[in-house]
Amino acid sequence: MMQKVMINAPLNRVEGDLEIRTEVDGGRVSDAWCSGTMYRGFEKILAGRGPLDGLVITPRICGICTTSHLTAAVKALDMIAGVFPPPNAVRIRNLTLMAEHIQSDMRHAFLMFAADLVNPAYRDVPLFDEAVRRYQPFKGETVIETIKETKKVLEIIAIVGGEWPHSSYMVPGGIVSNPASGDLMECLLLLKQYRSWYEKRILGCSLERWLDVRSSSDIDVWLEENNLHRESDLGFYIRFAREIGLDRIGRGHGNFISYGSLDIPEGTKVKGKGKHLVASGFAQGIKVTDFSHEKILEHVSHSWFMDYNGGRHPFNGETIPYASGRESGKYSWAKSPRYDALPAETGPLAEMITAENPLFTDLVSRTGPSAFTRELARISRPAYLMPAMEAWILESVSDGKFYTSPEEIIEGKGYGVTQASRGALGHWVQIENGAITHYQIITPTAWNASPRDSNGTRGPLEEALIGTEIKDPSNPVELGHVVRSFDCCLVCTVHTVNRGKEIGRVKVGAAIL
Amino acid sequence: MSINTRTLYWLQSGGCGGDTMSLLGLESPDIMEILKLLNVEFLWHPSLSNGSPSKHRSLIEAILSGKQPLDILCVEGAVIRGPGGTGMYETIEGKPKKDLIAGLAKQAKVVLAVGTCASFGGIVSAGEVEGTGLQFYKDKKGGFLGETFKSRSGLPVINLPGCPCASEAVSGVLTAFISDVSLPLNEYNSPLQWYGLLVHQGCTRNEYHEYRVEDNDFGKKGCLFFHMGCRGPLTYAPCNKMLKNRRSSKTRVGVPCIGCAQPVFPASEPFFQTPNIADIPLELPAGVDRAHYMAYKGMAAAAAPERLKNRETMI
Numbered sequence: 001m002m003q004k005v006m007i008n009a010p011l012n013r014v015e016g017d018l019e020i021r022t023e024v025d026g027g028r029v030s031d032a033w034c035s036g037t038m039y040r041g042f043e044k045i046l047a048g049r050g051p052l053d054g055l056v057i058t059p060r061i062c063g064i065c066t067t068s069h070l071t072a073a074v075k076a077l078d079m080i081a082g083v084f085p086p087p088n089a090v091r092i093r094n095l096t097l098m099a100e101h102i103q104s105d106m107r108h109a110f111l112m113f114a115a116d117l118v119n120p121a122y123r124d125v126p127l128f129d130e131a132v133r134r135y136q137p138f139k140g141e142t143v144i145e146t147i148k149e150t151k152k153v154l155e156i157i158a159i160v161g162g163e164w165p166h167s168s169y170m171v172p173g174g175i176v177s178n179p180a181s182g183d184l185m186e187c188l189l190l191l192k193q194y195r196s197w198y199e200k201r202i203l204g205c206s207l208e209r210w211l212d213v214r215s216s217s218d219i220d221v222w223l224e225e226n227n228l229h230r231e232s233d234l235g236f237y238i239r240f241a242r243e244i245g246l247d248r249i250g251r252g253h254g255n256f257i258s259y260g261s262l263d264i265p266e267g268t269k270v271k272g273k274g275k276h277l278v279a280s281g282f283a284q285g286i287k288v289t290d291f292s293h294e295k296i297l298e299h300v301s302h303s304w305f306m307d308y309n310g311g312r313h314p315f316n317g318e319t320i321p322y323a324s325g326r327e328s329g330k331y332s333w334a335k336s337p338r339y340d341a342l343p344a345e346t347g348p349l350a351e352m353i354t355a356e357n358p359l360f361t362d363l364v365s366r367t368g369p370s371a372f373t374r375e376l377a378r379i380s381r382p383a384y385l386m387p388a389m390e391a392w393i394l395e396s397v398s399d400g401k402f403y404t405s406p407e408e409i410i411e412g413k414g415y416g417v418t419q420a421s422r423g424a425l426g427h428w429v430q431i432e433n434g435a436i437t438h439y440q441i442i443t444p445t446a447w448n449a450s451p452r453d454s455n456g457t458r459g460p461l462e463e464a465l466i467g468t469e470i471k472d473p474s475n476p477v478e479l480g481h482v483v484r485s486f487d488c489c490l491v492c493t494v495h496t497v498n499r500g501k502e503i504g505r506v507k508v509g510a511a512i513l
Numbered sequence: 514m515s516i517n518t519r520t521l522y523w524l525q526s527g528g529c530g531g532d533t534m535s536l537l538g539l540e541s542p543d544i545m546e547i548l549k550l551l552n553v554e555f556l557w558h559p560s561l562s563n564g565s566p567s568k569h570r571s572l573i574e575a576i577l578s579g580k581q582p583l584d585i586l587c588v589e590g591a592v593i594r595g596p597g598g599t600g601m602y603e604t605i606e607g608k609p610k611k612d613l614i615a616g617l618a619k620q621a622k623v624v625l626a627v628g629t630c631a632s633f634g635g636i637v638s639a640g641e642v643e644g645t646g647l648q649f650y651k652d653k654k655g656g657f658l659g660e661t662f663k664s665r666s667g668l669p670v671i672n673l674p675g676c677p678c679a680s681e682a683v684s685g686v687l688t689a690f691i692s693d694v695s696l697p698l699n700e701y702n703s704p705l706q707w708y709g710l711l712v713h714q715g716c717t718r719n720e721y722h723e724y725r726v727e728d729n730d731f732g733k734k735g736c737l738f739f740h741m742g743c744r745g746p747l748t749y750a751p752c753n754k755m756l757k758n759r760r761s762s763k764t765r766v767g768v769p770c771i772g773c774a775q776p777v778f779p780a781s782e783p784f785f786q787t788p789n790i791a792d793i794p795l796e797l798p799a800g801v802d803r804a805h806y807m808a809y810k811g812m813a814a815a816a817a818p819e820r821l822k823n824r825e826t827m828i
Contacts, residue, residue, distance in 0.1 A: 037603065037605065040640060040644070041602075041640030050786070052784060052785050053783055055784070060529050060636050062529050063531025107537075111560070111561060112560065139545075143545075147537055147543060147545060148543065151539075158756075158759075158760035159760050161766060161768075163761065163763060164538075164758055165534050165677060167768060168763070168768050169763070169766055169768050173731075176766060176767035176768055177732075177766035178732065321602070323596055323599070323602065325601075333602075403731055405732075476565075477565075
């Protein structure tokens, strides 16, 4: 008879914010529960405040997605004010959001995800010593380089936005700053420096060469092509991950969501998909359909909030905390967002799938998603973003127009959706008599790390854990790989919602550090 | 670990992790170099350590029982006490996180509140989760640990506010502690070195302020104090001396200071507008007399040179 044991894993890479409980049957995970363990109440904080206050309050939901929250907040206000930022303001907003992404992707991959590759569980793997040399926490060569380089690229945000994290430099109608051409040239240098490091250290080849990898078999060709590819951090990751079987764990539902992000400014030479550089869409497997925010509903049946029936659209959402312990069947401070009643994962892989990227479409069509593929998408994403960043810096040195003054915001309803570094992020806002009356936020971690919904369907991360083989219950490193492949920004699960409440973060992996 | 190694535990509670992000931005030397130079070992950092849950559990037990000495406790984020004082809005393995904070604080030689949330409660204190700072609730002494709390070295909690806090303040305090150098503190137990000057000092818009050349919309070069809600002349923090990410600051690029290092942050008034009477802000720069200020600003505006009035001067 199979023995069932429970493994409780507070996967701390973010202190205590996400705890995973799993039931293990015959050495494999047979069920899983993912709990956000912190509620901060952002929604109530926002309700009643001034119309622009989301620009200050919401970046502080998450110290690593701070520019993403600012982007969502300002887009909601642009909509309410009925104002269109000048094209150069769109370029600079995009530039800073992308700078945040390309630092987050490297920090997550090499400070947080890779820390599990040097877990003692792998001490007999032939590549282990090399992994330690690269990824040992606080000391590994790649760890140290990643810290040095990522802080430099963030200077781009400080030059045009004053600081990172937590600037409020985007305002309805554009941005507050007027980056002069000298400022933009400094941004360009910082970007070139980061790109040069990324190509040399991370890829071991040019961006163009990696972007030419379009299928699973192309990966093998690329790996064999030369030693620089094999020994780069990307090449090493692919070899190590295959060795320990990351491509065989973490499958999940196979549904993907991207809200779309990085608006294409008027007059640019950068080509996007529709209105965005990062495509919007919803996919089941690799079948992509159009995204509409109206199909999003949030459930609270298993979340520590007062119950309502079924799901609610964020314009009608409510968040009334109800700390009932586990007796009621509730077990998380995260709500359960669903799209067309389905759970969906979000993040770099979801962006690749909804954009019908050939490499990731091929990988997912063969085996479904996996921990390996999710992290591969994250490590690859800067290669897709940096050419557009460079183009937008250069194009911004033109007319010096970065702001269109809007009418004072007295009332209205609007939403701002974008892609944060770890996936789909939206703010839904209502303003009446010059004050916020409703503010609801759905974070990427709410999508990925949600608990069960009112139909009893598991959240994406919970589902992805099912079937995972656990070799040593006292050191369940396999759970860590799967959870961290979602890059749960813990703090991110903040559910901020209507009248101020909010939420939880997950403790794993994340980025939030 | 050698006998001279100092141990550090970094705890994240009701916050956003932004102070850790700020710490990773330190330069010359950077955080990894600083740890080596000061011979400080992270027993735990939630984002950067990779110990298993069981290893972390035994570390906590060892610290709480006194078997594992703890030199430095850094707390990032507010203490969440709700609902109704139970602490169940933030738990770790089912137990209130606040209890862990209290236990660790008792063992530590020195306790640093990193950021405004840990110092005074910050954003989280504005909500319903009963958030507070470690030894202050907003500008009132007491907070979570109480007015009389002293860490094992006899010091109160050292507050390093800012949202995020200037990472140079963290490295500076660590260096002073390791070197046995004492730092003079202000009334909020923050070192004067970093909290004895105003955000206004060093702002590149200072000349516009001086001559009262003011703006009432975003995207301009003038002073942001009179209409745009800038709290730079009221907020003690080194933002315009130790530039953010070594590059700039909010006020330099045109974001009015929101007073994020103030004990009362976030103020209840809307951001980005200045409550005023007769065009003079209700709250004047720290320590300034109203009648004299009105007379001075009237004359200063009259004396303003054309290059400022025409916004010709770069900022």
